[in-house]
Amino acid sequence: MLLGLAGNSCIGHILRCFRAKTHSSFTSPINSFQFSRSIYCATMASAAAGETRTEPVYFSDTYLFSFDKASVLKAEKLEGDSNDYAVVTDQTIMHPQGGGQPSDQGEITTSVDGTDVVFQVKQVSKAKDSQEIKHIGCFSSGSAELLPVGQTVKMTINEDMRRLHARLHSAGHLLDTALNRLNASDLIPSKGYHFADGPYVEYIGNVANEERDKLMASMNEVLSDLVKENIATQITVGDSGERIVSIAGLPCPCGGTHVKSTAEIGPMKVTRMKKNKKNMKMSYSLESS
Numbered sequence: 001m002l003l004g005l006a007g008n009s010c011i012g013h014i015l016r017c018f019r020a021k022t023h024s025s026f027t028s029p030i031n032s033f034q035f036s037r038s039i040y041c042a043t044m045a046s047a048a049a050g051e052t053r054t055e056p057v058y059f060s061d062t063y064l065f066s067f068d069k070a071s072v073l074k075a076e077k078l079e080g081d082s083n084d085y086a087v088v089t090d091q092t093i094m095h096p097q098g099g100g101q102p103s104d105q106g107e108i109t110t111s112v113d114g115t116d117v118v119f120q121v122k123q124v125s126k127a128k129d130s131q132e133i134k135h136i137g138c139f140s141s142g143s144a145e146l147l148p149v150g151q152t153v154k155m156t157i158n159e160d161m162r163r164l165h166a167r168l169h170s171a172g173h174l175l176d177t178a179l180n181r182l183n184a185s186d187l188i189p190s191k192g193y194h195f196a197d198g199p200y201v202e203y204i205g206n207v208a209n210e211e212r213d214k215l216m217a218s219m220n221e222v223l224s225d226l227v228k229e230n231i232a233t234q235i236t237v238g239d240s241g242e243r244i245v246s247i248a249g250l251p252c253p254c255g256g257t258h259v260k261s262t263a264e265i266g267p268m269k270v271t272r273m274k275k276n277k278k279n280m281k282m283s284y285s286l287e288s289s
């Protein structure tokens with residue numbers, strides 16, 4: 001399953017992460033490097049010829065669960081035998097799967113001449129280097145003919161799912177911050193998997209077998225502190241237009257949805273540290289998820 005998810009076109013779009021140079025705790029060997037994390041960032045992509053563009057409204061508000069200002073750009077049946085369609089709109093509040101974060105789910109609805117149109121969104125996708133976000137799903141009422149170009153629609157997302165995904169993603173970033181604060185590792189963040197069925201972050205490097213329990217215990221103390229300190233998340237735009245998300249003061253280019261501050265993640269801990277080929281795989285869990 002993990003391999004399948006890792007094969008998503010958004011995962012593997014490697015962007016450079018970096019540590020803030022001004023933070024006083026960022027002086028360890030792991031602070032001076034540039035590390036990569038598998039993330040996607042829609043702000044970096046340019047539209048291909050003939051392709052439509054979807055404004056990622058979820059960039060500016062994790063907590064916008066409903067939105068009625070989107071217009072249809074395309075509503076096309078997918079190839080194959082299923083009854084699935086792809087609906088593309090000029091704006092969306094639905095986060096596509098990518099960057100280690102799962103897809104949102106929800107509904108796209110409207111009413112045309114007294115007929116209700118309800119499109120159940122099962123998956124949201126965005127191809128690498130594309131600015132077009134596709135809502136994949138099926139109609140439980142109405143049809144694609146009732147979604148002509150320019151039709152205004154309302155979107156509603158699964159709120160519980162969005163909140164959980166934001167907490168899981170921010171928690172993954174918080175592992176990096178904890179390592180930084182500990183000043184005790186040369187692990188280089190490489191890949192994040194922020195799904196509820198076993199979230200982890202992989203780091204390039206190694207921790208000796210006999211050191212792992214000690215590092216996990218120290219990290220869990222620091223993670224507890226970081227959550228209690230309730231540090232606000234900051235989102236800015238970098239020099240090249242990339243979206244920079246700072247969780248507990250540690251900036252990283254990222255296209256995910258994140259919590260407002262570390263307290264919202266709630267109690268979390270590293271549950272396992274294991275060698276995985278050349279990487280150290282650090283599994284983590286949230287107390288309530």
Ligand SMILES: [Zn+2]
Pocket residue numbers: 039099169173253254255256
């Ligand atoms: Zn991220």
